[in-house]
Amino acid sequence: MTADELRLQLWDDNPSLVDFLGFDSVVAPIVAAIGTPDIDPLAIGVHSPWGGGKSTVLNLLESRLAPRSEFLVVRADPWQYDNHDDVRGDLIVEVLDQVAAQFSETGTVTGAVKDLIKRLSWARIGLTLGKGAMTMQWDVDELVEAFTPRGRTDDRSMAGFKDQFARLIDGLPYVQRVVVLVDDLDRCLPAAVMATLEAIKLFLSVPKMVFVVAADQEMVRESIAVSLGETSRSNAFAVRYLEKIIQIPISLPRLAPADAEAYTGLLLASAEADNPNALVPLAEQCSARRKKGKLPLLGDLGGLDWRPAETTLALATQLAQGLSADRLANPRQIKRFLNAFGVRQLAAQSRDVDIEPAVLIKMLLLEDLYRSSFQTLAATPPAQRGELLSAWETWAAGTEPNVDKPEGIAAETRDWAAAAPPLAAVGLDRYLDLAASLINVGTAEQLSDNVIGLVSTLLGEGQAARDAALVELTQLGESEQRAAMEFALRQARGLADIDVLIEMVIKWADVTPGLVDLVVAAADQGLRRLGPGVPPMMGASRLKADYAGVISRLAADDGIDDMVRNAARMELEN
Template sequence: MAHPRLAGPAEGSAVNEDELAGGHMMSELQLWDDNPTAVDLLGFTSIVDTVAAALQSRSLDPVTIGINAPWGGGKSTVLGLLKDELNRQSGYRVIRLDPWEFDDQFDVRGAVIGEVLQDLLTNYPDEGLDDRVKDLLDRISWSRVASSMARGRLVAQTEELVQALTPRSKENARSLAGFRSEFAKLLQDLAPLQRLVVLVDDLDRCLPDAVMATLEAIKLFLSVEKVAFVLAADQEMVRESIAVSLDATGRGEQFAQRYLEKIVQLPLSLPRISADEAAAFITLLLSEQRCPQQEQYTQLIRHAQQRRAQGLSPVLADMQSLPWEPDAETVGLASRLATGLSAHRSGSPRSIKRFLNAWALRTRIAERHGIDIEASVIAKLMLLEDSHSKDFETLAGLQDAQRSELLQRWQAWGRGEEPDKPDEVSEASKEWAASDPDLINAPIGPYLSLAASLVSLTAAASLTQQQLSWASDLASASDPHRNEAQTQIVAAPVADQQAVAQALIQRARRETETDHLVQSLVYIATHTAELRALIAQGLWEVRKYLLPGAVVDIDTSDVDELRALLPQLAEATDIEPAVQQAAQMALGR
């Protein structure tokens, strides 16, 4: 049978293969990357236009605009589209910063200010800024020296370094006190510049201290006339980082909300993708490779954008006048995927792309095993596996005749043809059972046997609410909550355990207290042999964020894959000295 082609966007990483397997030509494998798109496929133009209009308002000067969305919600794409829009306007200078990627994580505040100054110096070479910018950079440099000495990073061996800690007047070139006023004068004298716009991305990926340092740079030093900031971040995560940084004062939770409101004058939230928008998004992703000419694909995108601007829905309708339109099979498949994903996922562009990648890979695996099954059937079964794992296990464990009989009762109940739910399945699976395609006569037995032997490829695409709850409790400082979650997670399917373990590993990169989540990871590894290598690799990747307690948990785990980390930690030079010492002591014992 012919499988629908799996197509990716122009920026995606395509793997095109013409292979023979079992005498059959393999379908083309296309994968999507996580990079922000340079083309608006989701109707972000209205957000971009709103932000651009706000930046043109003279009543908002200076201003900081916050673009709020969860992980994978399109924030980086919006910043890219906004930068393109502003670059077309005269008098605007746009700088895009990513504090998460700064080499100097010790002084993020200084790095933010330094990036802005260097950009001005580079892009206005004829404005005589050299001496003035050098003076401001000197102030930042000496501030770094003072901070390094205060934190024990430098040893004061010369009189010049000792003087770095000596208070100075605002006029002194080594004082940071006069930075803001000098910076404001520089911008006012820079006639070609009407608005300096600094786009800050991935702030919610930074450690709490880096988040606070970036916000402090905005509030204390760079918030002057002609300057605007656009912060793209998950507001809740930024608020949590502020609270962590202020915990030592006892005012963390109390002031985090007020602090962020003081910084951000104009908050905007990206809308959650509806099922209709998700269907259009998936259709456009699938259509890009199928469309015979790039210009025809561009016209398809423009058609969707125009209907969106006119408030018409669905956005991919009335396409008869276009030189090319996606076929009914592609549109129907995209609709079924969108319906299934919207019921159980965050609906973010990234989670959709990741599901499509997992679907493409799973389809390829099935082909390699000679399994003849429609790609849309695989997609529906993957949604069941990912969102209702126990129901999937029930279906996979039945013989063909029993499976067909259950599917008949299950689908009849889902579609309202029968009032009673089958005892074998969950109430939450009703919408899935009602969706197309019909599985009763589909040859799904060989695929189910294959899928049951695999660790879910879609588990990492996005977390379900239950997985999120487990991840939160497993990292909790509360022993009862953590212990209960540990008992529940090791009783869950391996796919759930893998997704949660990966979430904990990612969380370790932003937590200041990692012992509790490491303890939970060790607990999972102790009880689930299949995940030991993955967890060991993850702990090594986040070694910079481990605390000495992690070494104790690893040492006492009796898990060979984890204990193999001890000699590596004992020799590592990029971790906390106390952690290295703890590993050395464990090896000595």
């Protein structure tokens, strides 16, 4: 097969417009709450960890509400605002702009919007003057005028903004609710999180307004606490502050195994279908069977015009049975594994390595979940690999007495080895050579399965689990810690977002300073991939002098994201 004939199948990370995840049970009550006039104004929180499907829920809500004339839907993403000095103002202008666009032919609405934006403009001038950022010449009288407190009726004051905004919203023709969908709040810096919440609470929270805020609740609470400084009351205040703003908190459910299997099947089917519309009946079939409690959710497909191949459904089942529980419950983690499968499949095709998809998935699961056992298999001479796999599978099946686990194989691999398809008779030599060349196994050969598992947890979901893994890692000898950190940092090449990794190794080096050279080298290597949370963390580290060079390079590099560069410059100023 030539390079031109090869096709890489990847699944994008964009939120879905079709409900693959059974979120109808979440979307329906939110729509009902929005249509209930008794709570006015209303703020709803849609909470889940990273990759849990929050943006998909907002998409589904928008598709339900936008066609209805009584609702005006506004999308807002504070993380993408250009002016990071006035996120509050940007959010308010976003709402006003979309209201004005909807009623562009209504003169009274357009005039009211212009008046409100004028108030914001004066507030922004005051903010700029306060920061000393304007270089024009001002005389004393002009400065006094600019900073003179203004009454509620002054059109240059924010004091009367909320009343004027309330009159604008109340006078919108036909509109019963203005629904603002706020996404990616948990990706913002703490100051931007607070500014967004203040805009909602102080200026936009008037009758007929609804806010649906999609965010990781713990991340938002931490941002509130950070903005208050390290005090004994900051965490308690953060909880109360958020509860004061969000009247209805809704947590997205973790995927059950049956839902994960159906979701994986729908993703695989999307690569197989010629027409994306063919997926809609599949998703509806899943929803109908879910309501009736029938399993598998992707069952009884004979009545559909199009259905995926049985091999595709079998692959979905195989993945649902093989993936670890934490990945199985997270839609984004499932997509990432499928993308790794697509990349490895293409790599095998480019080398003319013939391997069945089911075999490839099983080998990827071994490589991903039980790296040391994968290394044992890869390091076994080709002539002895079949014998090792046969003994491995016999031990896993438990059908013959007195069969011990093969040496170098983790006990946790029993379920993996017992699962279909059997591999003892499969020619894996060429694939193993390819896979071993694509991953770094040298460092991992020095590590136990326990340490590899701790590193995996360190890069996984949940701050508490990551912190617990870090405590265990820092109790190892320094040479073993160095090997473990080198192994962890090599995973950066396969991560779309390396911030969690970098932040955890900064904490790690704070406990074991002898490892700081590894952290600095990794940060330099991934300089343009670092997020805005990294510079403040380096600045707060007890080893901040070691990170000064990294922070300076982040502040000076024009190719760095503006948010990251500004965060680095703030650290240098501090």
